[in-house]
Amino acid sequence: MSRVLVFAGSARQASLNKQLAQLGAAALTAAGAEARFIDLGDYPMPIYHGDLEAADGVPPKAIELGRLIHEYDALLIASPENNASVSSLLKNTIDWLSRIREFTPLEGKTAALIAASPGAFGGVRGLYHLRAILNTLGVEVLAQQFLLPRAHQAFGADGEFIDPKQAEQLAKLVQRLVQALG
Numbered sequence: 001m002s003r004v005l006v007f008a009g010s011a012r013q014a015s016l017n018k019q020l021a022q023l024g025a026a027a028l029t030a031a032g033a034e035a036r037f038i039d040l041g042d043y044p045m046p047i048y049h050g051d052l053e054a055a056d057g058v059p060p061k062a063i064e065l066g067r068l069i070h071e072y073d074a075l076l077i078a079s080p081e082n083n084a085s086v087s088s089l090l091k092n093t094i095d096w097l098s099r100i101r102e103f104t105p106l107e108g109k110t111a112a113l114i115a116a117s118p119g120a121f122g123g124v125r126g127l128y129h130l131r132a133i134l135n136t137l138g139v140e141v142l143a144q145q146f147l148l149p150r151a152h153q154a155f156g157a158d159g160e161f162i163d164p165k166q167a168e169q170l171a172k173l174v175q176r177l178v179q180a181l182g
């Protein structure tokens with residue numbers, strides 16, 4: 001069974017991307033994968049600083065997250081768009097993960113990208129950057145992605161998509177991810 005780790009690039013309590021990530025995890029389970037949602041808020045780490053790294057090494061929470069990622073075949077990442085790019089939280093987390101020397105948590109993984117934004121474009125510009133960052137670290141990113149524009153109006157009180165077409169599109173993407181994992 002394919003194992004997919006799911007997280008969002010926001011730790012905000014009412015994060016739209018966490019909500020989307022959780023729907024993604026449920027869709028993965030329905031597609032026959034083993035999916036685990038984690039909250040990056042549970043992996044606090046300082047802003048990357050070379051002097052800090054030289055003095056103390058990679059923070060324990062980054063190593064813990066790196067070990068967890070290493071155990072999984074693939075990632076489903078819900079990425080907020082901040083100023084047309086990825087969130088500071090997601091970039092900082094990836095930067096620290098890339099400094100682990102004992103093993104390379106991200107290299108060789110497969111990832112699918114999703115994004116939720118209250119704006120009209122659904123976070124597409126952030127995913128463009130995230131794709132490039134992950135490719136640099138040896139992650140194979142699926143060409144297909146899922147965007148949720150006007151995300152603040154997209155979920156019902158039950159936490160599900162109001163528009164069933166969006167549920168279908170997300171299901172299709174995660175099915176592709178599962179297929180890609182063989």
Ligand SMILES: Cc1cc2nc3c(=O)[nH]c(=O)nc-3n(C[C@H](O)[C@H](O)[C@H](O)COP(=O)(O)O)c2cc1C
Binds near residue numbers: 011017018084120
């Ligand atoms: C500093 C900052 C910059 C932002 N820039 C963008 C942007 O470029 N495009 C966009 O669609 N939304 C932008 N937003 C709005 C976020 O998409 C919105 O706050 C979203 O809900 C954040 O994700 P979350 O709900 O998962 O925390 C920005 C928000 C912040 C705080």
